[in-house]
Amino acid sequence: MTATTTATTTPPQTHDVAGRDRILREAAQLFLDRGYAETSMRTIAGAADVRPASIYHHFSSKDTLLAEILSIGMDAVTHAFAEAAAVAATSPRARLEAHVAAHLHALFAHHAFTAAHVTVFPFAPVSVRRAAVAERDQYESQWTALLLEVAPHMTSEATRVVRLALFGAMNSTVHWFDAAEGSVDDLAEAIVQTLWDGLGATP
Amino acid sequence: MTATTTATTTPPQTHDVAGRDRILREAAQLFLDRGYAETSMRTIAGAADVRPASIYHHFSSKDTLLAEILSIGMDAVTHAFAEAAAVAATSPRARLEAHVAAHLHALFAHHAFTAAHVTVFPFAPVSVRRAAVAERDQYESQWTALLLEVAPHMTSEATRVVRLALFGAMNSTVHWFDAAEGSVDDLAEAIVQTLWDGLGATP
DNA sequence: TAGACAGCCTAACGATCGTTCGGTAGTCTA
DNA sequence: TAGACTACCGAACGATCGTTAGGCTGTCTA
Numbered sequence: 001m002t003a004t005t006t007a008t009t010t011p012p013q014t015h016d017v018a019g020r021d022r023i024l025r026e027a028a029q030l031f032l033d034r035g036y037a038e039t040s041m042r043t044i045a046g047a048a049d050v051r052p053a054s055i056y057h058h059f060s061s062k063d064t065l066l067a068e069i070l071s072i073g074m075d076a077v078t079h080a081f082a083e084a085a086a087v088a089a090t091s092p093r094a095r096l097e098a099h100v101a102a103h104l105h106a107l108f109a110h111h112a113f114t115a116a117h118v119t120v121f122p123f124a125p126v127s128v129r130r131a132a133v134a135e136r137d138q139y140e141s142q143w144t145a146l147l148l149e150v151a152p153h154m155t156s157e158a159t160r161v162v163r164l165a166l167f168g169a170m171n172s173t174v175h176w177f178d179a180a181e182g183s184v185d186d187l188a189e190a191i192v193q194t195l196w197d198g199l200g201a202t203p
Numbered sequence: 204m205t206a207t208t209t210a211t212t213t214p215p216q217t218h219d220v221a222g223r224d225r226i227l228r229e230a231a232q233l234f235l236d237r238g239y240a241e242t243s244m245r246t247i248a249g250a251a252d253v254r255p256a257s258i259y260h261h262f263s264s265k266d267t268l269l270a271e272i273l274s275i276g277m278d279a280v281t282h283a284f285a286e287a288a289a290v291a292a293t294s295p296r297a298r299l300e301a302h303v304a305a306h307l308h309a310l311f312a313h314h315a316f317t318a319a320h321v322t323v324f325p326f327a328p329v330s331v332r333r334a335a336v337a338e339r340d341q342y343e344s345q346w347t348a349l350l351l352e353v354a355p356h357m358t359s360e361a362t363r364v365v366r367l368a369l370f371g372a373m374n375s376t377v378h379w380f381d382a383a384e385g386s387v388d389d390l391a392e393a394i395v396q397t398l399w400d401g402l403g404a405t406p
Numbered sequence: 407t408a409g410a411c412a413g414c415c416t417a418a419c420g421a422t423c424g425t426t427c428g429g430t431a432g433t434c435t436a
Numbered sequence: 437t438a439g440a441c442t443a444c445c446g447a448a449c450g451a452t453c454g455t456t457a458g459g460c461t462g463t464c465t466a
Contacts, residue, residue, distance in 0.1 A: 037239075
């Protein structure tokens, strides 16, 4: 709690990770929990155990800080998608489930960057949103291609609705799923079970 | 645009609706578009064509204003659900579709109260959230009963996941569906088509 | 060893925030 | 007509906001 750095070793790090990364992590978590405008730079500084002015040594503004958090979050889901695409799938359904699981894992991974992307993006300043839109569009186009591949009988409009509804369903999990209590793989399996077989299927 | 009330008739109303309702409507729309903390009382006042102090004649605080907006939004979906339940359905699937359509119609109805509920709730002040939770829980329990009725083979845990994922899918439409361009009924039909039959069904 | 630089600090800036005070019209009731 | 009440306003309050200026350390490099 004190501001004096009483570290015995030469590299001054408080918890485990250095200042800049700690600011990023804490800010992402706070943006996720409380929202962007609701979180002040002083609150972020307090959580990262630095003084408010120190944040500006690493980030030129609050908007820049948010933009980097959103970018990191998009990188996480993009890489997760690429990794899921790299493994051979035994069936279209298994392929879909692998990607849903990858998206959800990215959502609940150690850092809250992706989840912050979900909750904060709609209210982010226009300049920040514009910068993030390109990455989002690219990610969404990958999903469109995936859906067309596993369900080629769908019209392009139906694909669009399914993709956006699936995104809504997956991303809403940050509000109600606790990764500490349940298995993300089980969650992905449950979602794909309904999405693939439908509620009307009588087992 | 001017503040002077140059109405010829006795009741002083600027557009069509009186001061209190206009404040509610404009605030709901602004909260929906920009978020709660991002919208100032001065902005609301400007949109409703009153002075900031006048808002406090109708609402004791910004939180109270939000709480009433959320309450109106919940009433809208609750009534929509009850109306959908009142009509006789020819099949479980038709019953489900009627309720999905009712929820979406409430989401895109003339006022933005329900949609504001979707986007603003996670970041609302704790006191406001607590007040709204009771209504939400009741509405969600109605959906749980509905899902158990139309798909009785599901476990209670599967029902929970399906309900929350469906809510996520439906509520996300406020971010990507434009009711002025497409039919809400068609949207409901497309969602239920996928939800009921599944992607794996080959027509 | 001198200088550059990263990292972080204290203190304060102007702007904006939610909110309140005291007042002024206009309308309705007794 | 006196009084109460509703609706609204201008002006200001203290608090908090994002941000900046300037200074202090310690480490690395020439």
